[in-house]
Amino acid sequence: MNAATATPSANPSTTRPTAPAPARSPLRLVFDLLASMKLTVVLMGLLALLTLTGTLAQTVDGIYYVQKQYFESWGLWANVSLGDDLTVPVPLPGAVPVLGLLFVNLLVGGIARMRWRQRNLGILTAHFGIALLLVAGYVKLSVSFSGHLSLPEGAIGSTIRSFQEWELALLWQEGDQVFERTIPGATIENATGPSPVRLTGEGLPFMVDVSYFQEHCTPALKTAMFQSATPVVDGVCLVGDPKLIGTWPKDRDNRLAGCYVQIVENGARGAMGMLWAPDLLPTNVAAPHRPWAFEAGGRKWGLELRHKVWNLPYDLRLDKFRKSEHPGTTMARDFSSFVTVLEPGSMPREAHIYMNEPLRKDGFVFYQTSFGPDPKRPGKFYSTFEVANNPSDKWPEWSCYVIGIGLLGHFIWKLSLFIAAENRRRHEYEVRA
Amino acid sequence: MSRLRPRTPFLLSLCPLLGLGGCSDQPTTFGETKAYTARERSVDWNADHKTRLMLRDAAGQTPATPQEKVSITAKVPEGWEELPARQFRDASWRVSGSEAECALLASVRGGVRGNVDRWCEQFGAARLSDSQLENLPKAELLGMPAKLVEIEGSFQGHSGWKLVGLITDSDPQATLKFTGPGDTVMQNLDKFLALARSLKVGGAVNRTTPPTPSASNAPATGGAAPTEQPATGYTGDLPAGWKQLPSQPARFRDAIFGVPGGDGDCSLCAAVGGGVRMNLDRWTQQFGLPPISDDTLAKAPQHPLLGKPARLVELVGTFKDRADQMMLALITEGNQVSTFKFTGPKAVVSAEKQHFLELAASLRQGQGVVEMPTTPADTAPQLPPGHGPVTMPVAPAAPRFEATVPTGWQPVARSRKELHHSFGADGEVYVDALGGDLRQLLDIWRGEIGQAPIADTEFAALPKTTLLGGDAVQLDLTGTFDSSSGKHIDSARMLVVARRDGDMNVFVKLVGDAAVVAAQEPAFSTFCSSLRRKP
Structure with missing residues (x-):
């Protein structure tokens, strides 16, 4: 409450000075x-x-x-x-x-x-x-997080891959089980030169030095045609120079990251490998993980640079992909997917996913995003779903x-006030009349 | 009016939401272990290098092996021995019984300054100044003028060693380095220079690119300059000003070519899936154009690509947010298509269209017939030390054929086709050799004149003749001629004599106005029968 409103003005003609406003x-x-x-x-x-x-x-x-x-x-x-x-x-x-x-x-x-x-x-x-x-x-x-799941017709999958975030995964296998430890891609993204970022892990018999990370690059056979700014491993090097491989794609979704890794065991530098993440390319739809394998501590390990992955708590099977085209063209008019959710202990649940009609299941939302020709089966297609997990999806x-x-x-309230005022005025007018 | 409820508890309850955007350091330790079934994490532990890095199995796309490098011939100096091939060296020699070695790299990048600086650094020597570099004595390497560099110092722990190096001022550069104990190197300096003069690039090449002398520094030897060769398994006759860049097999760019001025992108994608329709639609979409109908495509001119008939598609529009762009694309038919695209500003692409088509026709995989004429070092006039650069344009590949040219035929200047002559208003005749299947070539030529692919019976019944001492077929077609280069003749006639010659198809092709061709028929026959290989 300020001083002006607090000052009583019993007599407007009074010219008493107003009190200063309190700080x-x-x-x-x-x-x-x-x-x-x-x-x-x-x-x-x-x-x-x-x-x-x-x-x-x-x-x-x-x-x-x-x-x-x-x-x-x-x-x-x-x-x-x-x-x-x-x-x-x-x-x-x-x-x-x-x-x-x-x-x-x-x-x-x-x-x-x-x-x-x-x-x-x-x-x-x-x-x-x-x-x-x-x-x-x-x-x-x-x-929240989101990624995509691409499935050829008839294939079953549960692994979502991020569109833009990378991760470095360490894998090993014992019997039928595959074990995995990951580290976010942001950890290694600054290791763009020869100076490595050293990665460790509790219980691991080795350390991993990561260097020459490139957000976009391509493996190239090292020939005398060009000088490589990166190490050459088995005759191949990662080339990221836009002068050699062309301008980088504008969107990170289309960039193919790569880096070099070197195993450090008991303080000694060991094998050097080259990692590359082409896992979002259509040719890699439903492809297995292909890590760079090495041996340390008497066991076989694998390192893989890839787009970050999550596993769904259930499987999704693409039963059929359907596409209709504009008459006389091969341009898709609409496309949709018939899928089945396969959850252990539950009856299979069939669903039809199409534009603006996603499948919602246990916090995950599956949107029909795109499709492409199945690289392994000419004439067949694969379907791509954007999968989002966002608790505030509907908020x-x-x-x-x-x-x-x-x-x-508020409008109704204001309208009712206006109508009441109008009625009052009309009533007063009628009384006066 | 009454208050609804106290406000403070509400405010307090929402305060935790204000912890926005806290920064955190990224961990450098691997996270917790998670277990997956083999089905959830399907892992291919035995994926080899090629599969893992998606290096496709085409020729030239496997890691380099020394055996596949440039074939080099040299006169090994007396008292020297040739060493087995090593990675990244095209050839190397050693002074017998000593540590002095000489290594040839036929194609390196980095420029003269970059390479010389690196050598100085390796020897712990000071960099040469610009004037020192400019005034280096001259010698010859691979038929090109080269700068002679001498550096003394400590090399790989050996003190008192010396490097004598030759480096061409070409793009890319060629280097010949002679490294060893200082006295051994100086005693063998004459032999080193003789070796450099004797070096020749020869034989089939399928990997490394010998350098092409730039127009400003090629030697005035009167011989043809070495033809630039590709780094991958796909080769082609490079038009003047074009150069081949490192391929990107993982990006489905099996051969990449740089165009004059650099403002354009030309690449080959060999035998990939997706089909014709998918590729066409993607291209038209990229240019913001409506799809090309099957009928339109069927009427598109045909042109050979990797020995198969390909349709030529021309698109003009906005590409990658740049207006007035143009794409020339050749695409073969079938599910596994090969495409050869040239994209860039319309002015550039239009101007280079003919070169693009010629390059497309000459593309071949692996060890195609590649002629690399070089002037024999022994007979070539040698430039004196310190001789300045001599200007000479880059010459096309040396002719392989010769023939008696009828009177009235005019030679076509600057053509990459052999024995290319013109007659009448728009008639032309030339000799060429292309890979692939002969019958497919016949179909391409029939397509140019608006005729359907040849039927089995027609093919079997084609008249035979003799060309270069072997059986050849004759083709005599009339109709409207539309070539992929844009040439159009309403009432045309085409005469072709073609034969298989090893892996290639050698042919003589004459096309022109039907009336004019009729008059030239005897001359054509004489020309064909006189055709012979150049000794």
Whole structure:
């Protein structure tokens, strides 16, 4: 409550000087700032700017990198083009602090500061809906994951592969069981030169030095035609130089990472291998894992650079893939997959997955994404599903309902007030008449 | 109005959600062990190098073996011995009974400066200045002028060693290094230079690319320059200004060619799945164009590719966000198709179309007939030391045939076809040799003149004649001529005499206006009967 409203004005003609406003506490200042409508406007403006610059940047850098740089970061330098040859770097906050502040602003200004009275019920409800939308985004950012599952007709699979995240997997086999220990790709992505990143593991009789990581490269036979910037192993080297292999694909989904590994056993450097991750290429649909094998501690081990994998708690079988085409062309009009969920202890469950009609099962959502010719069986196809595990999958939908209900309630409330006022005026007019 | 509920507990309950975006260091230890059944983790423990790295099994796509390198001939100096082939050396020799060795790399990258700097570094010697590098004495290597470098120092733990190296100023470079104890090297310097002069590239080549002298520094020997050869199993006669780049078999680019100016991408993808339709649709989609119908494709001109008939597709549009782009693509038929594509700015692709088609026709796998003429070092005039560069254009491959050319036929300049002559308004005749199946070639030629593939009975009944001392078939076709290079003759006649010659098909082809060809028929017959191999 400020001084102006606290001062009684019994006599408007009185010219008594008003008392100076009492100093606000720092906590109150922060509270007022966070509840400020001006802050809301600034944050919305920044979001609009981020969306605009991020959208433009996607044409150059691809979706993955822009998403990381603009929408999953704390800050960035956005390159704003002012002409064909002039680009100016502009500092911008990332979407994480902007949306975080917006969430706080919404809570403090839109929910906490607002009087919780019946007349505000609609607005409060709408603000709850917006808060839920922001929370859904945060949950998705924090805990969700998605990948893809590609299956040729008749094949059964349960392994989801990430579109963009790599991992280094150490495998070994005992009897019919395959054991696996993994390490995130981000650990080794900075080992781009000869200086290795050393990987260890509890109980492992060796260490692994990873070097020359390249986000996109191709194995090439080393000939006298070119000098290799990377080691040559068995006559082959990983070539990532765009001058030799062409411009890198814009999107990370299409990049084929590679690196060199060297085993260090009892302090001595041992075998050197070359790892490459072409597992997303169509030719590798349903292909087995093919690690670089080596022996250490009297056992055979394998190292594999691959896109991050998850295993579903059940199997999916592609029974039939169906595609219809536009008349007179081979362009797909629509395509869909008939699948069966095979879960131990349960009856097989058949499902038809097609555009905008995913299969939902135990928190996983299977979307029909693409298809391609089965490389092993001419005339047949494989089908690709994007598989997402997102606890907040439906929250945006629910938040839309909440926002809609809130706004509708508010409008109805305002309308009823207006109608009541009109009735009152009409009644007064009739009385006067 | 009454308050609905206290606000504070609500605020507090949502506060934990504000822990956004915390950073964490990536672990450098492998995570916990997870067990999978063999079905859940199907592992191929025995996948070999090639399978694991998707190095396909075509020729030239397995790791290099010394036996497959450039075939080098040399006069080994007296008192020297040739060493067994080693990886990344095209040939090497040693002064008998000593540690002094001489190694030839027929094709290396890095430039003169890069290589010389590396040598200096290996010997712990100071880098040469630009003027020192420029004023190095000249000698000859593989028929090209080369700079002679002398470096003294400590090499691999040996002090007092010396390197005498020759490096050509070509792209790529060729080097001949002579390394050993300083006195041994100096005593054998004359023999080293004689060896360098005697070196010749010869025989079938299927892997390493000997360098091509650049136009500015080729020796004025009067001989043809060595033809650039590919690093993979696919070879072709490179048009002037084109060069072959390292193949990317894992990316289905079995041969890659650089075009003049570098603004264009040309690559061969041999025998892959997907079929014609899938490839065509992908290309048209990339260019933002409607799909090509089967009828349109059937009417597309045919052109040989890897010895098979291929359809030529031309697309113009926006490609990879760049406007005014053009693609020329040749695609063979069937499920396992081979494609040869050339993509780039329309102006570049249009200008190089003829070269692209010629290169396509000459593409072959592995040890095709590759002629690498070099001037014999013994007879070539030698450039004096310090002689400046002499300009000479890159010459096409040396002719393999000769014949009596009828009067009235005009030689076609700068053609890569042999004995290429023109007559009348648009008539032409030439000799060529292509791989593949003869009957498929016949079908291509029939296609050019609008006729269906030849039937078995027709093929069996083709008139026979003699060409180069062997049985040949004759083809006499009339119709509308449309070649893949864009040549069009409404009322055309084509005469072809062709025969199998080893792995190749040698043929003489004449095409032109039907009336003019009729007048040239006797001349054509005389020309064919006079055709002979050049000694």
